[in-house]
Amino acid sequence: MSSIGELTFFLGLQVKQKEDGIFISQDKYVTEILKKFGFTDVKTASTPMETQKLLLKDEDGEEVDVHLYRSMIGSLMYITSSRPDIMFEVCAYARYQVNPKVSHLYAVKRIFRYLKGQPKLGLWYLKDSLFDLVAYTDSDYAGANLDRKSTTRGCQFLGSRLISWQCKKQTVVANSTTEAEYVAA
Structure with missing residues (x-):
């Protein structure tokens, strides 16, 4: 067994240890998936989900690439380990992985646009709590x-x-x- 120093990165989670607590985030991974899916130069969204428009099954909608949709959902699922702010939306959109339509893909893209505007959010654990x-x-x-x-x-x-x-x-x-x-x- 050997000591490799202070923990700074673990299973894709960035760990910043400070005197008053620990901050866990995944902003490097967020940057990676924004590049992977082509969201580096997009307009940001203030919320991860539209509040007034319900997402429906959309039987008559145009189908999209299932592999792309599932890859996007999988990437977002991984981020939920440090981002509870997108948990509900990702789980809701994951229900449409069998037969995704354009409307579902647009909704998932909104989460990416939200992440573009808020890449550095994470979990803050105070030392004395x-x-x-x-x-x-x-x-x-x-x-x-x-x-x-x-x-x-x-x-x-x-x-x-x-x-x-x-x-x-x-x-x-x-x-x-x-x-x-x-x-x-």
Whole structure:
């Protein structure tokens, strides 16, 4: 066993250790995938998802290259290990990997445009923080337009440190917002 010094890079995660805490990010990887998919000279987006426009199955839409779509989703999935701000959107768009249409590809491209404008976001873990475990969970009601299932989102904090986050479509169809929230809990 040997010591190779202070941890600065691990499995694609950049680790910056400071006196008051640790910052984990993936801005080098974000730069790589922006170059890979041709998003270096695009207009940025302020949010990773359009808030007023729902993404639908789009049966009549024009099909796109499945391999390109899956490659983009896979790259974005890897980024969610340090970017909980795009977790919901990536999971929502991953549902269309079987038969992606132009509208789905445009929605995924919006995430890349968002990353272009916010490449250096990450997780900040304060050194001196409380040690209380706090969990938050929320659920929409019938948010998946295709099967009317709800999506549960949650995060867990140890003091002020975000230690876990998730986004998952529920396995049952809820009959009310109360039931969707109960299943989420």
